[in-house]
Amino acid sequence: MSYTFLQNYWWCLIALLGGLLVFLMFVQGANVHLINGRLSDLQKRMVANSTGRKWELAFTTLVTFGGAFFASFPLFYSTSFGGAYWVWMLLLLTFVFQAVAYEFLHKKENILGVKGFRIALVANGFLAPFLVGTAVGTFFTGSPFTVNKTAIMDLSSPVISTWDSPWRGLEALAQGHAVLLGLALVGLTVILGALYLIINIDDTETETQMRRTIKITAVPFLVIFLTWLGILLCREGFAVNELGVVSMEKYKYLHNLIQMPEVLVMFLVGVVGVLLGIWKGALTKSRCGIWFGGIGTVLVVMAVFFIAGFNGTSYYPSNTDLQSSLTIVNSSSSRFTLQVMSIVSLLIPFVLAYIVYAWRQMDKKKITEDEIAQSEHKY
Amino acid sequence: MDAVIWSRLQFAMTAAYHWLFVPLTLGLAMAMAIMETLYVVKKDEYWKKAAQFWMKLFAINFAVGIATGIILEFEFGTNWSNYSWFVGDIFGAPLAIEGILAFFMEATFFAVMFFGWEKVSKRFHLISTWLTGIGASISAFWILVANGWMQNPVGTTFNPDTVRSEMASAEAFFDVISNPVAVSKFFHSVTSGWVTGGVFVVAVSCWYLWRGRNVQFAKKSIFVGGFVGLLGTFAVMLSGDISGVHAAEYQPMKLAAMEGLEDGGRRAPFSIVPGVEIPGMLSILATHDLNGYVPGINDIINGYTDNDGNIIPSVAQKMEMGRTALDALAQYRSLKDTDPAAAAVAREVLDANVQYMGYGYLESPEDVIPPVGIVYWSFRFMVGFGMLIALILVLTLWFNYKGKLPQMKWLLLAAMACIPFVYVCEEAGWIVAEVGRQPWTIQGLLPVNVAISDTSIGEVMTTFFVFLSVFALFLVIEIRIMINAIKKGPSVE
Ligand code: HEM
Numbered sequence: 001m002s003y004t005f006l007q008n009y010w011w012c013l014i015a016l017l018g019g020l021l022v023f024l025m026f027v028q029g030a031n032v033h034l035i036n037g038r039l040s041d042l043q044k045r046m047v048a049n050s051t052g053r054k055w056e057l058a059f060t061t062l063v064t065f066g067g068a069f070f071a072s073f074p075l076f077y078s079t080s081f082g083g084a085y086w087v088w089m090l091l092l093l094t095f096v097f098q099a100v101a102y103e104f105l106h107k108k109e110n111i112l113g114v115k116g117f118r119i120a121l122v123a124n125g126f127l128a129p130f131l132v133g134t135a136v137g138t139f140f141t142g143s144p145f146t147v148n149k150t151a152i153m154d155l156s157s158p159v160i161s162t163w164d165s166p167w168r169g170l171e172a173l174a175q176g177h178a179v180l181l182g183l184a185l186v187g188l189t190v191i192l193g194a195l196y197l198i199i200n201i202d203d204t205e206t207e208t209q210m211r212r213t214i215k216i217t218a219v220p221f222l223v224i225f226l227t228w229l230g231i232l233l234c235r236e237g238f239a240v241n242e243l244g245v246v247s248m249e250k251y252k253y254l255h256n257l258i259q260m261p262e263v264l265v266m267f268l269v270g271v272v273g274v275l276l277g278i279w280k281g282a283l284t285k286s287r288c289g290i291w292f293g294g295i296g297t298v299l300v301v302m303a304v305f306f307i308a309g310f311n312g313t314s315y316y317p318s319n320t321d322l323q324s325s326l327t328i329v330n331s332s333s334s335r336f337t338l339q340v341m342s343i344v345s346l347l348i349p350f351v352l353a354y355i356v357y358a359w360r361q362m363d364k365k366k367i368t369e370d371e372i373a374q375s376e377h378k379y
Numbered sequence: 380m381d382a383v384i385w386s387r388l389q390f391a392m393t394a395a396y397h398w399l400f401v402p403l404t405l406g407l408a409m410a411m412a413i414m415e416t417l418y419v420v421k422k423d424e425y426w427k428k429a430a431q432f433w434m435k436l437f438a439i440n441f442a443v444g445i446a447t448g449i450i451l452e453f454e455f456g457t458n459w460s461n462y463s464w465f466v467g468d469i470f471g472a473p474l475a476i477e478g479i480l481a482f483f484m485e486a487t488f489f490a491v492m493f494f495g496w497e498k499v500s501k502r503f504h505l506i507s508t509w510l511t512g513i514g515a516s517i518s519a520f521w522i523l524v525a526n527g528w529m530q531n532p533v534g535t536t537f538n539p540d541t542v543r544s545e546m547a548s549a550e551a552f553f554d555v556i557s558n559p560v561a562v563s564k565f566f567h568s569v570t571s572g573w574v575t576g577g578v579f580v581v582a583v584s585c586w587y588l589w590r591g592r593n594v595q596f597a598k599k600s601i602f603v604g605g606f607v608g609l610l611g612t613f614a615v616m617l618s619g620d621i622s623g624v625h626a627a628e629y630q631p632m633k634l635a636a637m638e639g640l641e642d643g644g645r646r647a648p649f650s651i652v653p654g655v656e657i658p659g660m661l662s663i664l665a666t667h668d669l670n671g672y673v674p675g676i677n678d679i680i681n682g683y684t685d686n687d688g689n690i691i692p693s694v695a696q697k698m699e700m701g702r703t704a705l706d707a708l709a710q711y712r713s714l715k716d717t718d719p720a721a722a723a724v725a726r727e728v729l730d731a732n733v734q735y736m737g738y739g740y741l742e743s744p745e746d747v748i749p750p751v752g753i754v755y756w757s758f759r760f761m762v763g764f765g766m767l768i769a770l771i772l773v774l775t776l777w778f779n780y781k782g783k784l785p786q787m788k789w790l791l792l793a794a795m796a797c798i799p800f801v802y803v804c805e806e807a808g809w810i811v812a813e814v815g816r817q818p819w820t821i822q823g824l825l826p827v828n829v830a831i832s833d834t835s836i837g838e839v840m841t842t843f844f845v846f847l848s849v850f851a852l853f854l855v856i857e858i859r860i861m862i863n864a865i866k867k868g869p870s871v872e
Contacts, residue, residue, distance in 0.1 A: 008815050032584075034833040047472065052492055054491070055488075056445070056486035056490065057483075057486060059445070059449070059483045059486075060478070060483050060486045061808065062449070063448075063452060063482055064475070064478030064479055064483070066449075066453065066478075067452065067454075067471070067474040067475040067547065067661070068475045068478065068479070070452075070463065070467055070470075070471040070475070071475035072471070072472060074463055074543075076463055077455075077456045077463050077467060077471075078456060078460040078467065078832075079460070080456070081453065081455075081456025081457045081754050081831070082456055082457055082459075082460025082463070082832035082834070083833075085457055085458075085834055088453055089453075089457060089842050089845075092449065092450060092453045093845070093849070095446075096446045096449065096450060097411070097849075099443075099445050100442050100856075103439050103442040103443075104856055105436060105441075106861075107860045108863075109856060109860045110857035110859075111852065111855065111859075129428075140576075143644055149541070149712075150709065150712055152465075152542055152829065153705050153709045154700065155740060156828045157833070158461060158740075158828075159461050159831065159833040160459055160460070160464055160542070161460055161464070161832075162833045163833065168838065189690035210522070238400075258409045268550070289825075291510070296619055297425075311445075314492065314823055333467060333471060333472075333545075334541075334545040335833055336546040336548055336549045336551065337471070337472050337545070340546070340552045341475055342474050342548055344472075344475075344479065345479065347480060351480065351483050353420055354484070358487045358488075358507075361491075361498060361499045362490065362491060362494065362495055362498050362499065364498065365497075365498060366869070367849060374805070
């Protein structure tokens with residue numbers, strides 16, 4: 001296995017994990033529905049119990065996404081995490097609250113009350129997809145940082161990756177294009193969340209509410225997403241040549257799509273999947289929209305990562321020092337590390353198979369009001 | 380104070396807090412799994428109810444454990460940026476494997492265990508309960524591989540082109556995962572979790588006996604909890620002994636600090652408390668040989684000859700070689716594109732001195748001495764309370780077996796007191812391991828002040844206090860919920 005192959009393989013895995021993460025953020029999207037005033041308290045409790053059995057999947061995917069990025073492209077980890085300090089800390093905090101919220105939610109000793117932890121879940125529901133989306137959005141707009149490996153020999157300021165904005169990541173909020181992706185992701189996860197609740201909860205009123213929400217959300221979501229896409233295809237991109245020199249190229253991302261037709265196909269199939277999911281959720285009686293929407297989401301997100309990183313593109317460009325931009329080649333782990341991890345990654349399908357099997361067993365029975373009323377083990 | 384100190388404080392606080400929850404997860408999982416096995420094997424509903432009660436407490440604890448684990452992962456990047464780059468090639472792999480294999484398994488097994496009683500078969504459920512605990516232990520293994528590597532960086536070479544430690548070959552991965560320090564750490568910390576879980580079950584049960592309620596349940600639980608706890612204490616002593624030998628071999632300064640040993644030698648004494656010593660005992664413990672040489676703090680500063688006859692240079696010499704390495708690295712990097720021949724020469728100089736590169740950052744030889752008092756006393760707390768716990772567990776089990784325990788108020792109290800004791804052991808253990816290796820993030824290669832991000836003091840202080848308040852809030856809620864669940868008690872007598 002050549003070094004280049006391994007680097008590309010790991011970028012594919014990162015893309016896959018990214019895709020799964022966005023899909024599984026249906027948990028976050030579903031929690032946003034806790035602010036829907038038309039749901040009764042019991043229905044809200046069913047929502048929390050429904051997402052409460054899946055949140056660990058999204059959470060674990062986030063941890064693994066972070067871990068895999070750290071392992072395969074450590075320079076991204078050290079540059080972005082150490083640099084965009086506030087963004088990552090904020091994301092972290094919302095997830096930390098979410099992780100305890102379920103256990104604490106309906107316990108009377110919880111100090112913040114049911115309301116407090118519902119707010120925590122909703123905050124995570126909005127902020128997580130928004131921040132992740134905006135962070136991925138900066139793959140195309142660039143971020144203000146400098147990488148200088150020789151710095152480590154400088155005793156007075158030894159840090160290799162330095163951030164050139166005092167806003168420590170929050171400056172991305174001024175990048176309209178990146179923010180659009182963040183907003184689009186919020187819309188998408190809200191829709192996915194509704195699709196998931198439709199299939200997971202056995203309650204007609206909740207179902208009606210969810211279908212209604214999908215209708216309302218779909219239009220702004222599509223407008224925002226298509227605007228983001230339009231700007232992406234028209235904008236200058238960060239191209240890398242054989243020698244690793246970065247330069248600006250007009251219509252770079254459009255070129256990437258045309259020059260990698262398989263990615264284009266993937267992207268289009270994904271978009272169709274998401275549209276089908278929305279259609280099934282909003283306009284039919286079908287309960288399986290989540291599968292179309294979910295698989296579609298994975299494909300679209302993977303395609304976005306491919307456009308960002310393949311075909312001689314810098315996936316994490318610097319807009320203060322162009323040559324500091326990160327590419328799959330200059331930010332990756334060593335060949336042997338990638339090789340060992342690649343062997344381990346062959347176990348992923350088995351892990352996935354196990355998870356699917358276990359959840360099929362568990363989800364055979366849908367969540368009902370009776371279960372919430374009677375079960376000992378609930379949130 | 381500067382950003383380095385605050386970053387260290389933040390990381391130490393998060394790690395210490397995280398470790399309040401992990402050992403209980405590891406140990407309680409064992410106790411629950413044994414109870415559920417009794418239910419399946421003996422077909423006795425009683426054990427099912429018992430297992431379910433402990434599971435409820437497990438779940439409350441598990442949530443906070445997960446919530447704080449992710450903070451550590453993020454903080455590697457946010458606060459230890461240079462470190463992340465420098466070690467990402469080694470450290471990342473175990474971490475990624477942990478995520479891919481262990482976490483997913485653990486999360487799914489947990490869900491089946493918690494929600495699956497009426498949904499999956501008895502066998503599948505039992506397996507899931509066992510695998511929740513085993514999955515958690517496997518997670519622990521991978522993260523301890525990473526920690527062990529920082530204490531004893533094996534299997535890697537420094538690459539001046541990328542300026543980081545890299546896996547030396549695909550086979551070197553096995554050196555990393557079979558690192559003796561990692562292996563003994565794994566056994567020591569996982570079995571310390573059994574002590575914690577066992578003590579927790581015994582102490583809660585003793586509270587029921589104290590109150591004269593749920594007596595049958597308490598007696599039965601004490602057998603299971605006492606067994607897990609006692610097994611744990613034996614394993615902890617065994618593995619702790621091996622950890623000591625490893626410290627002597629790979630981190631002699633840590634051992635010297637643990638013992639407060641200024642000047643070492645052969646037949647080195649073991650200090651019980653200041654002024655009370657057992658002659659020769661330290662040599663036996665550290666080298667398993669009465670005549671083994673154990674260097675003290677001054678010997679390490681001034682240089683010495685170790686048990687294999689190797690001459691260990693003084694710290695001043697190491698600093699000299701470290702500076703040479705850093706200079707050669709700078710030269711190599713400036714010359715490699717323009718003058719390959721000169722660069723090759725610089726590279727040779729670098730390779731010859733690279734093992735001491737981290738020393739090049741030190742300002743004076745005394746920088747290599749960790750805070751001795753903290754390490755010395757933490758070690759004594761860990762071992763002392765560990766032995767006390769072992770004694771109390773033996774007595775509790777014995778009198779429970781004899782049927783006299785409910786009347787022995789003093790023993791019930793002692794058993795309940797073991798909860799604070801065991802947490803002192805747990806935290807003290809990590810203090811020994813981590814404070815004892817200061818100033819290094821990676822032994823000999825990367826001191827803490829070079830490992831950081833370019834964050835400002837204000838930024839780190841802000842997140843420190845945010846985390847501090849969040850942690851305090853969660854701890855209060857968690858304890859309140861726990862106490863209430865315990866008061867409510869199991870659904871069986
Ligand atoms: C009774 C005899 C014990 C001995 C001889 C012993 C020895 C040690 C040593 C030498 C270390 C440092 C290892 C290193 O830095 O690499 C350590 C760490 C530690 N100890 Fe103990 N210990 C004992 C009991 C306990 C008990 C009862 C607990 C908790 C219930 C405990 C929990 C820990 C933990 C959590 C660590 C940090 C993780 C690690 O480095 O393994 N120890 N112990």
